Amino acid sequence: MKASAFAYARATSVENALELLTVHGDKAKVLSGGQSLLPAMNLRLIAPELVVDIGDLAELRGVVVKGDVLAIGALTRHADLLKSAEIAAHAPLLMEAVAHVAHPAIRNRGTMGGSLAQADPASELPACMLALGATIIARGPDGERRIAANEFFAGIYETALTSQELLVAVELPVAAKSSTHFFHEFARRHGDYAIVGLAAQASVRDGRFTDLRLGFFAVGDRPLLAKSAAKLVDVALTPSVLADAASALSDELDPLEDQQATPAMRRHLAKVLLTRCVSSLLARPDLGAGVSV
């Protein structure tokens, strides 16, 4: 299908984009890479009166390291992230995750900010933001607002952004040299939305986790930073400790039913991912023994 008629404005600056959003509010939609917005418009799931195209705002593009902080502009494309030496060095989890986002032709247009503002619960980058402890930076009529990732995602396609705000950048702490990560998702075909996925960032010392952040996706109406990870930190990992954490994880999940999987299947797969993640990060194949999909 084709999108219904709409008016179009090519923003000339962030200020200009904010002026347009202030006037038009929720009747307007921000167009970044368009790889989620345009399918939704073509399918007539949404029909904005005005599309504000921010694609020309070069100041929103790029990756910069400032001290211990990695700043990523909202318009930075998935393809740019994959080629970025700064991302490879300082956020290897993100690098690994982006390779799972859709297909090359989509990654050439889709943007970091667009993916986060879209807040699809099955997409990879929101869960990475939770695991990496990101701060999302929005600008609105009253200036800049910094939102912790775990307060940003509010539901299916819902975020803490108001209709007058623009997501301009993301800040991540530079990954410590000693930290490690795990990423895996189950999907029917490489590049499809995940059935269930896990993005994890951890610190390990003497065979124990000193920190573990588990960002699950496609397990509910928003990405989940699992509280049950705390059960695995600063303890000697045994199969029973892991089983206890897996059971606590199951209580945290509220999986949706769709054509891809039942809630029960998603719970099972989340448990499989937890086990694989822990056994991989601690190099303890014994903990993963007997777990099958």
Next chain:
Amino acid sequence: MTNTVAISLHVNGERVEASVLPRLNLADFLREHLKLTGTHVGCEHGVCGACTVRVNGDIVRSCLVLAVQAHHATVETIEGLSDSGEIADLQSAFRERNALQCGFCTPGMLMAAQDLLKQLPSPDREQIREHLSGNYCRCTGYQAIVDAIETTARLRSGCCHDL
């Protein structure tokens, strides 16, 4: 409110000026306005890959790009790559290997395959499959397509003259 917007872009080396409605996507602009019907429109929501074209050197889904977003861009379609001879060997390999049946997916397959071979001259079959993962074929199947791309890669790298 929904007035036309003036755009200026380069398509297959030619400068194009047009006035288009914002809702018009690039695929329909190429097909309906410029009569470049080699770019196919399948699903219209970015899943099938039949509408793949190059914008500023990168492959994209032209059903997920508005024509107004292509203002000042350089667009290359299957007609451009075909006429310039850039993919003559790839097209030949597709014919030789029967890597098409109805042909609907073929322009998108060729665009994606050429994109891969430019970035990775000697891909293995898994890398070929990964790069084409966003392009659907509903009749011939994928084995012959992967074969044709693999053959082209070998010939371009100067090995295997007997292929």
